[in-house]
Amino acid sequence: MPLLCADSPLPHTPQRVLVAGVTGVGKSTLSAQLSERRNRPYTGMDVLHWGPGWTTRPDFLAQATALAQSAQWVTEWQYWSKGFKHILGDRADTCIWLNFPRRRALPRLLKRTVTRSLTGREVFEGCVEPPMWHVFSDPDHILRWEARTYNNWRERMQTLPEEFPHLTIIELRSPSEVRQWLAGPASLLP
Structure with a gap:
């Protein structure tokens, strides 16, 4: 199935939706908006993943698997290691790929990171x-992580139609396309 765009009609009513894209592009924001507008439960993957001090929660895979087995949900698709992508990908029916150019994505991440760093506000339970x-000094700092992984998303998304042929994939290339999709095809969902 070819990638759909911001004004493509949806072939079905999404029940289990993944929002994919590089770090900081707005996956959580769009997931929460979809959840609210379409009355689908939203669970943030980072909330399930991160425990105090930025450690992986021991029950992360079990919680993600339980979520995937639910009838309806919206979540981000960002953890792909050790076959994790299949836990959600095998059950999802729709994937929205936020494929923003780096000149749009990086400033959003930079603003969020600087704000969080300056305020010292807890991001997740026990995580600042x-x-x-x-x-x-930290090779895994979120800004360095984004620099290392930005191009991975194009490679990943090129293989998705073959790897997950059941997925309807919608590619949105800018914040204006996100707004267009929310006002257009997404607004027609029951």
């Missing part, structure tokens, strides 16, 4: 964004 100087 480190001081900005950590970008120079």
